[in-house]
Every structure is written in C-alpha cells, then in structure tokens.
Amino acid sequence: MTKLLILNWKMNPATLKEALSLAKASDYKNVVVAPPFPFLEEVGKVLKKSRLGAQDLFYEEKGAFTGEVSAKELKSVRVKYVIIGHSERRHKFDETDEMVAKKMKAAAENKLIPVLCVGETIEEKNAGKKEAVIERQLKIGLFLYPRPYTLNPFIVAYEPVWAIGTGNPETPESALETIKYIRKILNAKPYTLNPKILYGGSVDSRNLRDYLKYKEVDGALVGGASLKKEEVKKMISYV
Ligand code: PGA
Numbered sequence: 001m002t003k004l005l006i007l008n009w010k011m012n013p014a015t016l017k018e019a020l021s022l023a024k025a026s027d028y029k030n031v032v033v034a035p036p037f038p039f040l041e042e043v044g045k046v047l048k049k050s051r052l053g054a055q056d057l058f059y060e061e062k063g064a065f066t067g068e069v070s071a072k073e074l075k076s077v078r079v080k081y082v083i084i085g086h087s088e089r090r091h092k093f094d095e096t097d098e099m100v101a102k103k104m105k106a107a108a109e110n111k112l113i114p115v116l117c118v119g120e121t122i123e124e125k126n127a128g129k130k131e132a133v134i135e136r137q138l139k140i141g142l143f144l145y146p147r148p149y150t151l152n153p154f155i156v157a158y159e160p161v162w163a164i165g166t167g168n169p170e171t172p173e174s175a176l177e178t179i180k181y182i183r184k185i186l187n188a189k190p191y192t193l194n195p196k197i198l199y200g201g202s203v204d205s206r207n208l209r210d211y212l213k214y215k216e217v218d219g220a221l222v223g224g225a226s227l228k229k230e231e232v233k234k235m236i237s238y239v
Contacts, residue, residue, distance in 0.1 A: 003212050003239040004196055004219030006032040006053060006115060006157070007226035008083060020046055025229040028236045032081045037069055041077040053081035053115070056089060059102035071110035081113045083221075085141060087161040091121070097137060101144035108152045115155040115221070116141045117200070118182070122162035131181060134158070138185055142193075156182055156197045157221040163201025165224060172210040175199045179216050205234035212238055
C-alpha cells in the first residue's frame, strides 16, 4: 500500500508568505498539507500534487459559534482531509471523546476524510491503561454516531501524547504493536474496517523509515519536522 505523510503545521508559520513557500516545498504525491485556517485557501492554490488538510473543524453546520469553522466552510476552500481529536485539542482545549465523535460525524457527512487521532498520556501508559484508552477513543470516536465508515474513507493516527513534540518518539516496534492492536479492534465483529493507520510523535527524516518499513504502518503524521523544508524533502523521498 502507498504510504501517506500528513504534515501538520499546527499554529505555524506566522505569515502567508512563509506558508506559501513551505507549501511549494511540500507539494508531492502521497502528502497532505495541513496549514492553519487563514492560509488554507491560498495554500490550496499552490498545491498541485499534494492534498489540502485542515487541523480541526466544528461539528455544527452554521450559526453563532464565534471562532469556529464548519465542515462545509472547509469544503468550500477545497479541503479534503481533516485532523480530528488531535491530542493538543483533547488536552489543551479539553475536547472530549463525545466532541470528537460529533466532529467525525460532521466530517463524514460532508465527505471530508477524517484523521482520527488516538493515543495515551504518560500517566495512562505508566498505569497500564494504554490499550483501554485507545479502545475507548476509537469506539466513541467512530461508533457513538454510527456512520457508514465502510463507505466513507477515514484514517486513524496513533499518536502517544508523551511522544508529540518531545523528540522522544515511541519505538518503531512498540508503535507497530499498538497499530496492530488498533487494527484488531477495527476488525473485531461486527466491524470490518480497514483504514490507513499512521504513526505520529516526533517523527523526522532520521526515524521515518524505521516506522514505514513495516507494512502495517501506512504512513506518518508529522508536526515539527514538517516546518523545515530540508526535512520535508528527505521525508518525501521515503513515501
Ligand atoms: P511532532 O507532532 O511531529 O512535532 O511530534 C506530531 C503531531 O502533533 O501530529
């Protein structure tokens, strides 16, 4: 299967000029570029080979929700993918599993490809709760509002919270085990779901290949390293 790289710029860069320059350097097949909202439309115009992604959406269609952005608004500027339930949303903005489920539903209804992020905190890991946390996040995120996920494509990103932005990635072996576990849950009766499953958390050009060498790992969600053109160039050569 082709590997996928999702480049999550988070709240970077500061200007449209820098965003366009970075977008041009990231425009390759099998890449999704996810810039901040204000840059989506213009970045979308310079991307010829890669796809446009958003970092979040709000689940209501329209109305009095100051500061929020709907699935339809994202679609209107040609967004194809949307990251949902990123750990920074869950832990810095108190997003609950239920909110994540509503966002998944809104994305699916609007034919955006949702990238559902799951992963445990260091406390949960140390308490032996990793599997339970991931199972809960998956089941609520996907099945609280049953959607025809067998018809609509979606993606899962396994991102251990403690590995994000720390320079301390999960080992490839352990990430592989968790990705197999996720696949097992998604294939336990009555489900037979076969999404791409990515790893994320301190991925860069030095370690990317160690994850992608496993056929079970369908790609990576990259934060910090996606802001450096040289890093992007190297990483692209591995997908
Ligand atoms: P990181 O971020 O690559 O900087 O660890 C990954 C992510 O947040 O998706």
